[in-house]
Amino acid sequence: MSDMDEVVREFLVESREGLDQLDADLVALERDPTDRELLARIFRCIHTIKGTSGFLALARLEAVTHVGENLLARLRDGALALTPARAGALLRLVDAVREMLDALEATGSDGDREYDDLVAELTRLQDPDADAVPRPLGELLVERGAARPEQVAAALARQAGGDRRPLGEILVEQDGVAAGALQEALRAQQEGRAPASDTTIRVDVGLLDKLMTLVGELVLARNQILQYSAGRADPAFVATSQRLDLLTTELQEGVMKTRMQPIGNVWSKFPRVVRDLAVACGKRVRIEMEGQETELDRTILEAIKDPLTHIVRNSVDHGIEPPDVRVARGKPAEGRLHLRAYHEGGQVNIEISDDGRGIDAERVRAKAVERGLVSPEQAARMGERELHELIFLPGFSTAEQVTNVSGRGVGMDVVKTNIERIGGTIDVQSVPGQGTTLRIKIPLTLAIIPALVVTAAGDRYAIPQVNLLELVRLDGADDRRIEHVYGAPVYRLRGELLPLVYLTEALRVEPGARTRETANIVVLQAGDRSFGLVVDEINDTEEIVVKPLGKQLKGIAAYAGATIMGDGRVALILDVLGLAQDAGVLAESRDRRRAEEAERAVASETAAGRRSLLLFAVGQDARGRPRRRFAIPLSEIARLEEIPAERVERACGQEVVQYRGGILPLVRLTELLGEEAGAARAAPALQVVVFTGRDGAVGLVVDRILDIVEERVEVEQPVRQDLVSATGVVQGQVTDFLDVREAVRRAGALASARLEPAAVEG
Amino acid sequence: MGDAGRFCTFSLAGLLFGIEVRAVQEVLRSQAMTRVPLAPAVVSGLINLRGQIVTAIDLRRRLGLEPRPDGAAPMNVVVRTEDGAVSLLVDEIGDVIETSGEALGTLPDTLTGEARTLTRGVYKLPDRLLLALDVERALALPAAR
Numbered sequence: 067m068s069d070m071d072e073v074v075r076e077f078l079v080e081s082r083e084g085l086d087q088l089d090a091d092l093v094a095l096e097r098d099p100t101d102r103e104l105l106a107r108i109f110r111c112i113h114t115i116k117g118t119s120g121f122l123a124l125a126r127l128e129a130v131t132h133v134g135e136n137l138l139a140r141l142r143d144g145a146l147a148l149t150p151a152r153a154g155a156l157l158r159l160v161d162a163v164r165e166m167l168d169a170l171e172a173t174g175s176d177g178d179r180e181y182d183d184l185v186a187e188l189t190r191l192q193d194p195d196a197d198a199v200p201r202p203l204g205e206l207l208v209e210r211g212a213a214r215p216e217q218v219a220a221a222l223a224r225q226a227g228g229d230r231r232p233l234g235e236i237l238v239e240q241d242g243v244a245a246g247a248l249q250e251a252l253r254a255q256q257e258g259r260a261p262a263s264d265t266t267i268r269v270d271v272g273l274l275d276k277l278m279t280l281v282g283e284l285v286l287a288r289n290q291i292l293q294y295s296a297g298r299a300d301p302a303f304v305a306t307s308q309r310l311d312l313l314t315t316e317l318q319e320g321v322m323k324t325r326m327q328p329i330g331n332v333w334s335k336f337p338r339v340v341r342d343l344a345v346a347c348g349k350r351v352r353i354e355m356e357g358q359e360t361e362l363d364r365t366i367l368e369a370i371k372d373p374l375t376h377i378v379r380n381s382v383d384h385g386i387e388p389p390d391v392r393v394a395r396g397k398p399a400e401g402r403l404h405l406r407a408y409h410e411g412g413q414v415n416i417e418i419s420d421d422g423r424g425i426d427a428e429r430v431r432a433k434a435v436e437r438g439l440v441s442p443e444q445a446a447r448m449g450e451r452e453l454h455e456l457i458f459l460p461g462f463s464t465a466e467q468v469t470n471v472s473g474r475g476v477g478m479d480v481v482k483t484n485i486e487r488i489g490g491t492i493d494v495q496s497v498p499g500q501g502t503t504l505r506i507k508i509p510l511t512l513a514i515i516p517a518l519v520v521t522a523a524g525d526r527y528a529i530p531q532v533n534l535l536e537l538v539r540l541d542g543a544d545d546r547r548i549e550h551v552y553g554a555p556v557y558r559l560r561g562e563l564l565p566l567v568y569l570t571e572a573l574r575v576e577p578g579a580r581t582r583e584t585a586n587i588v589v590l591q592a593g594d595r596s597f598g599l600v601v602d603e604i605n606d607t608e609e610i611v612v613k614p615l616g617k618q619l620k621g622i623a624a625y626a627g628a629t630i631m632g633d634g635r636v637a638l639i640l641d642v643l644g645l646a647q648d649a650g651v652l653a654e655s656r657d658r659r660r661a662e663e664a665e666r667a668v669a670s671e672t673a674a675g676r677r678s679l680l681l682f683a684v685g686q687d688a689r690g691r692p693r694r695r696f697a698i699p700l701s702e703i704a705r706l707e708e709i710p711a712e713r714v715e716r717a718c719g720q721e722v723v724q725y726r727g728g729i730l731p732l733v734r735l736t737e738l739l740g741e742e743a744g745a746a747r748a749a750p751a752l753q754v755v756v757f758t759g760r761d762g763a764v765g766l767v768v769d770r771i772l773d774i775v776e777e778r779v780e781v782e783q784p785v786r787q788d789l790v791s792a793t794g795v796v797q798g799q800v801t802d803f804l805d806v807r808e809a810v811r812r813a814g815a816l817a818s819a820r821l822e823p824a825a826v827e828g
Numbered sequence: 829m830g831d832a833g834r835f836c837t838f839s840l841a842g843l844l845f846g847i848e849v850r851a852v853q854e855v856l857r858s859q860a861m862t863r864v865p866l867a868p869a870v871v872s873g874l875i876n877l878r879g880q881i882v883t884a885i886d887l888r889r890r891l892g893l894e895p896r897p898d899g900a901a902p903m904n905v906v907v908r909t910e911d912g913a914v915s916l917l918v919d920e921i922g923d924v925i926e927t928s929g930e931a932l933g934t935l936p937d938t939l940t941g942e943a944r945t946l947t948r949g950v951y952k953l954p955d956r957l958l959l960a961l962d963v964e965r966a967l968a969l970p971a972a973r
Contacts, residue, residue, distance in 0.1 A: 283879040525863065573865035615874075616883035617911045618969050622866050628874055628881045636862040636874040636881055 077118050078171055081163070084111040086331075088160050089338035092153055096341075097352075099148035108156075109138040109232065115163060124176040127166045133188040134159040139232050140192055143225070152191050157338070158184055207234075213243045271364070274325050281314075281321045282611035285514060286630045288314040289608070293632040318514065322363065326510075329407045329416070330358030332371050336378050340403060343382045350389050350400040351382050360407035362414055366508060369488045370416075373481040377418050377504055378403065380478070385422030385502055395499065397421065414510060419503035425496035427453040437462065438726035442708050454494045455594065458482045486593060486643065488512060489532040517610045517639065519631070520588060521603040522569040523577055526637040528610050528629055529588060533642040535596055537604055538587040548585060548600075557587060557598055564589065566598045567649040573624065577602075592646035599645070608632070612639060624648055679796060680706070681772040682753070685741045693741070695801040697794075698755065700774065702806045704763065705756040711749065720817055723754075723765065730756065731817030732765045735804075738812055739789060757810045764813045773797075833928030835951075837958060838905055838918035841893040845918070845959045846925060846951070853908045855921050858901035859884075868969050872917055875904065882906065884915040890966055892942040907963055914967055925958060927951045932960060 088111050095104045116131035134156065140146045162181050169177030207213040221236040229236060237243040288311055295307040337353050344351040362370075386392075386401030393399050406417040431445045434456045440448070448456075456462060460479040485492050490508035509515065509532060517528040538559065540547060548555050548566065555566040566587065570577040587598040610629040619625065623644030631637050678700040685693030707725075714721050714732065721732040732754060754765040775797060789812075791805040835846030836855070861873035861884060872884040884904065888896055896902060902917035932949035939947070946966045951958040 286879055525865075575863075575865045613881045615881070616914060618871055618883050618885070618914070618967070619864060619867055622864075624866055625864075628862075630876050630879060630881070634876055635860055636876050638862065638864065638874075 074122065074170065074174075077122065078167055081115050081118075081167055084114065085160055085164055085167075086334050087111065089157070090334040090336075092156055092160070093337035093341045095148055096150065096153045102142070105138070105142040109135065109142050112138055112159075112163075113232065119176070124166070124170065126179075126181070127163065127170075127176040130159065130162055130166070130181050130185060130188075133185050135232075136230060137188050137192050139225075139230070143222070143233055146192070149191075155184070155187050155191055157342075159188065207237065207243070207248070213237055217243065269324070274321075277321050278325060281318050282514060282613070284314050285318055285609065285611055289632040290634060322510070322514075323361070325364050326361035327364050327367050328359045328361050329367065329414075330355070332367055332374060333358055333405060335375070336405070339375065339378060340382055343379060344386075344401075347383060348388055349382065349386055351386055351403055352400050353403045353405070355405045357407035360409060360414060362508070363510060363512065365512060366488055366510075369484065370490075370506070370508060373484045373506075374416070374418070376478075376481050378405075381418060381420040381422065381502070385420040385424075387423050409510075413507050416506040416508070417503055418506075419501060421501040424498040424500055424502050425454055425457065425494070426498060430454070430456050434459070434462065438705075438707075441705050443706060454496055457494065458492070458594065482593075489515075489530060512612060514609055514611050516607055517629075518588065518607050519605040519637065520569070520586070520599075520601040521605060522573070522601045523575045525575075526605065526631060526635075527569070527601075528608070528637050528639045529590070529599075529642065530626065530639065531607065533590045533592065535589040535591050538589060538598070539604075540585040540587065555600075559589065559598070564596065564598045565651050566600055567645065567651060568600045570602075572599075572645055572649050590642050590646075592643050592651065595646070595651060597646055597649075597651040610637075610639065678774065678776045680755070680774055681796065681801065682755070682768040683770040683772055684735050684739065684768060694739075695772070695796075695799055696735075696768070696804045697796055697801045698804050698806055702757070703755055704758045706771065707754045707756060707765070709752045709754050709765075711751060714752065721767075725756075725763075725765070728763070730754075730763055730765045731813075732767050733813035733816055734767045735809070736769070738766075738809060738816075757806070757813075762814075764810060764817060766809065766813055833926060833930075835925045835927055835958065835960070836905065837922035837925050838903065839920045839922060840888055840891065840918055843893075843959060844922060844956055845887075845947075845961050846927075847905065847907060847916075847961050847963055849924060851907050851963055853906045853913055856904040856906060856915070859904055859915075870969060872902075875915060877906065877913060877915070880913060882913050882915050884917055885967065885969075887916045887918055887961075887966070890942065891946060907967075909963075909967060916963075916966070925953065927953075927958065935959075 088108055091104045091108050095101055095108065098104075112131050112135050116128055116135050119127040119131060137146070137152065137156070141148055141152070146152070162184055165179065166176040169175065169179075208215050208218060217237060218233075221233055224236055225231075225233065231239075234248050238245045238248055291307050292311060295304050298304060333355055336355075340351050340353045343349075381403050382401075386403070387395070387397075389399035392401065402421045404417070404419045406415075406419075408415050427450045430453045431448065434440045434453075435442050435445045439456065439459050439462060445453075457478045458481075460477065462477055462479065482492050485506055485508065488508060489512070490506055492504060492506045494502065494504050496502040516531040518531060518534055519526055519528050521527075538557070548557055550556070551563075555568070557564045557566055564587075568577070586601050586604050588601055588604065589596055589598050608631075612627045613629060614627050615622075615625060624641055625644070626639045626641035628636050628638050679697045680700050680703060681695060681697050683693075683695060709723050709725075709732075714723050716722065717729070721734075722729050723732055724730075732752065749769075752767050753769070753771050754767055756763055756765050789805050789809055790802045792803040794801060794803065834849040836849050836852045837844055837846045839845070856877075859875040859877075861875055863873045864871055864883075870885055870890045872886045875882050875884055886896075886902070888894070896917075896919065900919065902919065903921050904915040905918055905921070906913050906915045930951045930953070933952055935944055935947060935950055946962050948960040948962045951960065
């Protein structure tokens with residue numbers, strides 16, 4: 067690589083850093099147009115870019131930054147006031163510079179786009195058509211004793227006389243003001259804000275990563291020595307190993323710190339994002355930040371950047387109301403978006419709260435049902451908190467219109483997945499009318515983590531502590547408390563059914579000899595679901611160094627990596643989320659219904675002979691009583707839906723409904739039975755029992771859902787009537803048991819017979 | 829550097845294989861191994877190479893040769909790859925053999941299967957044949973699940 071390339075690269079890196087800060091500064095400046103410190107910093111950034119681009123012969127970039135610099139110089143000297151028009155033009159300048167930098171990186175030149183409009187605009191805005199705020203930089207220098215008032219006056223006169231150089235430059239060059247004094251003054255101005263350039267150095271990230279790896283090795287060696295020294299009586303050796311232990315821990319912390327970056331680096335983009343978005347939505351939003359200096363490992367910082375941006379956008383787009391609505395509700399016209407970050411218990415907490423409309427639990431409920439994410443019955447049972455959690459389900463978005471801002475298919479489910487991928491958690495709290503707060507907890511680093519070590523079939527595995535909820539040990543006598551639902555093991559943990567995964571089965575290894583006497587359950591959190599991992603032995607918790615697996619093993623979802631244990635042997639680190647997905651625990655989590663079914667099924671197993679049944683009515687007699695009562699075992703049903711009659715459409719005479727991204731044919735049970743439809747045909751909503759057969763789903767329309775019961779069926783006798791498998795007494799009334807398989811088959815056949823010609827005709 | 833024609837040799841089920849010396853990082857005796865459930869069958873496990881975690885590939889399995897007899901401890905030939913070191917498990921380590929001047933011959937047509945695709949060719953040494961292993965291919969496993 068040539069020296070020139072090196073210079074260009076350096077220029078790109080520095081300029082981009084400056085621009086990121088600039089975005090935030092300009093927006094802050096709009097809020098407080100008299101902030102000289104900000105103006106000085108903005109000016110310097112553009113000035114530096116202009117200077118370097120001149121040196122690199124990037125004529126376009128130089129021309130654009132030059133006019134920008136002129137405008138900034140006049141703003142800085144107080145000759146002009148910062149109006150929204152000027153702020154807007156300056157932000158566009160930042161965008162233009164970014165574009166050119168991108169072009170420079172891609173093609174080696176500053177692009178071929180002309181920015182005549184922008185240049186004209188920036189030039190026009192130099193006209194002092196607005197009130198000046200007279201507080202020149204010179205005054206500041208005088209205050210600090212860096213220059214005499216008459217020097218400043220002379221310099222200003224020069225500027226007025228056409229000297230376009232910045233004031234500081236004139237003072238230094240013409241009037242012999244010490245450059246160091248000027249620098250010092252500027253630096254003092256920035257104290258507490260910008261990093262002190264003299265006490266920091268640039269270090270290649272690769273070097274830091276290497277250091278981290280080496281510290282990881284050291285931690286492992288330390289663990290080995292500690293294990294070795296534990297069995298020794300030599301006091302000198304024991305003392306030395308303890309000292310090594312302490313030093314290693316300190317070194318580990320120190321090196322981890324070098325990779326830490328303040329979260330402010332990510333946040334600095336938000337004022338601009340929020341401003342642009344607020345303007346686009348016709349809203350007024352003030353962004354407040356607290357704890358920008360909170361530090362995170364750079365890999366984690368990188369990972370949370372997009373989720374955070376999404377949340378911030380969501381808040382502005384969906385959370386905060388337009389000014390008139392806010393005023394009508396007695397809130398200030400300007401919405402408030404508050405970001406807060408702080409360390410707590412070895413984790414970083416990030417809170418994003420707004421004072422907007424909050425989450426409308428009822429709308430969430432309606433939406434979730436409409437999207438088929440939960441059944442109406444489930445939704446009806448849900449409390450406010452549970453409803454709020456629904457926003458994290460895939461395919462959920464309450465935005466009534468899809469705006470160009472959010473609602474582009476990237477939803478909160480992606481945010482949640484991304485945060486969980488780095489071992490974090492997210493939850494939401496909302497008070498209708500008062501606002502929403504999202505809380506994110508993430509680990510400080512991913513390189514060295516606390517883990518629980520377990521044994522299965524003679525091998526040790528490490529489980530990241532962040533996934534751990536609790537440990538349960540069952541002695542021989544308790545073993546019966548592992549129950550089975552359709553062959554799937556479950557454990558009753560404080561009344562909840564915990565699905566169990568045997569680690570040996572999940573990894574498809576021969577179970578160890580001693581699995582049956584005692585059982586150790588590691589209760590783990592995977593996504594929004596917990597499950598129990600059954601292992602042979604629970605060993606210990608340990609700080610482990612996460613090491614990646616080679617590419618031959620990358621595709622195995624069950625592992626997050628590997629580590630080296632105190633005895634030098636390798637142990638695999640389990641990926642709890644991947645393991646749960648492999649074992650099918652998570653698939654169920656999306657559908658609480660099945661867990662509930664399982665719960666019922668367990669109940670029916672314990673109380674022998676009891677069955678969960680759905681009761682419904684078909685037809686009506688003259689007195690409005692159901693003509694026939696039917697029962698279906700609940701286990702046969704995929705879902706129950708209430709579908710508004712207006713959502714029913716027709717395809718070639720077949721009634722269909724758009725359902726969960728597909729088309730669900732609807733077949734009236736009365737029709738199958740050859741009964742008269744009765745009044746139900748005109749009902750405002752259809753009661754639909756959804757079945758999933760081999761040839762896809764079909765919805766059976768019944769007249770009225772009566773009840774879901776779980777009871778012993780008194781008399782059950784087989785009958786030879788079409789579509790009825792048996793007749794029994796349920797709740798003291800004679801009830802027909804629908805021959806589900808036959809009904810679904812015929813309904814499917816009926817629907818496809820009607821729909822198939824459509825493909826030919828249409 | 830004159831390494832071009834030098835091969836690190838090893839035996840597998842009676843056959844003599846070679847890997848170019850410059851691709852080999854080191855040769856180790858049998859190491860403590862951690863098995864990896866769910867991994868492709870050719871992956872024997874993971875070994876700790878001075879703090880580095882190295883995947884060990886059973887070369888007999890990879891080449892479709894008969895399994896190593898029980899109790900026979902394999903040797904590790906650790907090769908450098910872009911993705912870090914990988915260990916190849918072999919029966920026994922042989923000498924470093926100079927092949928410069930020898931031409932790489934094509935494989936006999938009767939050789940089929942994985943052994944054929946993973947072998948670049950054969951050197952006809954005075955006393956025996958040396959099969960040149962295609963390390964890159966040998967390490968490119970069909971994607972794990």
